[in-house]
Amino acid sequence: MLEAIFAPQSVAIVGASPDPTKLGHRVLRNVADNGFPGRIIPIHPTASHVLNFPAYPSIAAVPEPIDLAVIVVPAAAVLAVADECGKKGVRGLVVISAGFKEVGGPGKDRERKLAELVRSYGMRMVGPNCLGVIDTISRLNASFAALMPSPGQIAFMSQSGALCTAILDWSKSEGIGFSRFVSLGNKADVDEVALLREWGGDAANRVILAYLEGIGDGAAFIAAAREVTKHTPVIAIKSGTTQAGTRAISSHTGSLAGSENAYEAAFSQSGILRANTMEELFDYALAFAYQPPISGRRVAIVTNAGGPGIIATDAAERSGLALAQFAPATIERLQRDLPPAASVFNPIDVIGDARADRYRVALAAALADPNVDAVLVLFTPQAGSEPEATAQVIAELAAGQGKPVVASYMGAASLGPALRLLNTHRIPNYAFPERAIAALRAMARQREWSERPAGEYARFDVDTARVREVFARVRASGRVELGELDARDVIEAYGMRLPQSRLARSPDEAAAIGGQLGFPVVMKISSPDILHKSDIGGVKVGVPDAATARDIYELIEYRARKYNPEATIAGVLVQEQVRKGREVLVGVSRDPQFGPLVVFGLGGIYVEVLKDVAFRLAPISRDEAREQIRAIRTFPLLKGVRGEPPADLAAAEEIVLRVSQLVTDFPEIVEMDINPLVIHNQGEGAIVLDARIILQS
DSSP states (O other): OOHHHHSOSEEEEETOOSOTTSHHHHHHHHHHHTTOOSEEEEEOSSOSEETTEEOBSSSTTOSSOOSEEEEOSOHHHHHHHHHHHHHHTOOEEEEOOOOSGGGOTHHHHHHHHHHHHHHHTTOEEEOSSOOEEEETTTTEEEEOOSOOOEEEEEEEEESOHHHHHHHHHHHHHHTOEEEEEEEOTTOSSSOHHHHHHHHHTOTTOSEEEEEESOOSOHHHHHHHHHHHTTTSOEEEEEOOOSHHHHHHHHHHHOOOOOOHHHHHHHHHHHTOEEOSSHHHHHHHHHHHHHSOOOOSSEEEEEESSHHHHHHHHHHHHHHTOEEOOOOHHHHHHHHHHSOTTSBOSSSEEOOTTOOHHHHHHHHHHHHHOTTOSEEEEEEOOOTTOOHHHHHHHHHHHHTTOSSOEEEEEOOSTTTHHHHHHHHHTTOOBOSSHHHHHHHHHHHHHHHHHHHSOOOOOOOOOOOHHHHHHHHHHHHHTTOSEEOHHHHHHHHHHTTOOOOOEEEESSHHHHHHHHHHHOSSEEEEEEOTTOOOTGGGTOEEEEEOSHHHHHHHHHHHHHHHHHHOTTOOOOEEEEEEOOOOOEEEEEEEEEETTTEEEEEEEEOGGGHHHHOOEEEEESSOOHHHHHHHHHTSTTHHHHHOOTTOOOBOHHHHHHHHHHHHHHHHHOTTEEEEEEEEEEEOBTTSOEEEOOEEEEEOO
């Protein structure tokens, strides 16, 4: 628990200075000027008082207990101060000082020692290299921010202090309030996982926002997020999704940035709503902070102009929301009380000359309809419009409703008082309809996630001992890449079906095996040093007879030796030719933050060109496997098109789950490809044609 940081009874500012130009003076003034009710203790080596508070030369010299110490001294002095705090029994630290991991070299070592020291005393620490922490509930501003945010129900965490100051400044002008506001800095101790757990159980936070540059413990983050998002919405924006952004993150806070696909999967599988822009982050946040939860996806639209209504309708359909179908009683009510020219269906168009009374009729009818889950009110300023009076009507009718109401007042110059009125009454307003629809879609996704049952994780009866033997044999030979024969052993040990195959070591043996399996057959080079066989002409499909098999053996072996004269070649694998089906890929790469990332998509030789794939992090539940397969663009091909029977989707899901279990059981697998996996028609199963596995070196 982090009460010592967010709700301390006493705060010491180490580095508090009488000099107004010093950072320590700014922090002390922020604590003093924003109503903190507890004891404020400046620490300065020579001053007797700072800002009229009695000062002490050191933490040890303070005669009373200290809950929180805010450290604003040069980096070289921080360790000694932290040690003194530990001996004093201080429970919480906020280390604003920079000069740690973010500068590399000695700074990285200094941060490691600081974290060890904090742990040894059982303290909790925010920072180092941070802006500080703000809690409007306890009226604590232990930061060097220029502003204290207004009280609110949005908790915000950020790995960028500068971004925090910009948001604080912007939020003041927009009238947006916060419950907690934390700059995490280098996250040597308190990180996003700790704050999720701390804030998720607090009713003062209706929504949690996070600006993330990197995540230290991916598994812990997912576990915490899954728990918290069931009752509190969490919205995150992840920077560093491009190569240049990743480099910038490394130099900014020294974070390791996981892959974009891994973050997308982590957020999806843990219920986190992802914002792609800062605008989206706060668009979503206001809807959650100001309005009641949504109960479904059925939206009613009230507008005084046709164009914006059409824009909102299109946006709703694209986003997966549904236009509510009004009950007959609602239509009758609207026909009775609105002018004949008005549209009484959804969207309700009260037409351009509508005053506030007409909006009242339409909004009241929409809110009363049992088929409506949320209402979007659109307003364009026209001659005769009443922006303020209409805003007052929206506020009155929305109050006490169990349905969210959002507005899109389109315009600016004439709408200032109306927009302030909406914000005062906690009605989110968006400059354009698409943004309002996106916020409602986020609310619907949160609702569906919160009602989703816990995932069921399959456990198959497999031969782990056999896999361990294969891996030991491969490592003993000095390799980490499994050849096809070794990979087949692993695939078979985990219950995945394979075509009959035998290794030929000569042309005559290839011909004989082909005869035993039954022509036509498939022939391919078997070498741990040649992973992409098709690229070098190392695969031949449809070999029709024994004579051709002898020729193909020699051709494939020649191509392999020409491609890599040093390659270890075991021979040529002769394989039964599997009848045609849909070819897909199931693969794995191990992400440094989140662990094994399982990919499913269109397979064969075009996978890297088309990139029609979907990702999930292992372990994968049954529902997640089902969703993953249906997430690819070409899923309709698996369902069957133009009279084709559907593919065996259950078999494909089972392969994904078996691969998930394999890479969870054996974390030393860093890469794996099953390509192609041939999925036959429904009820006929799936078969692995080729696989490669790479172990951690």
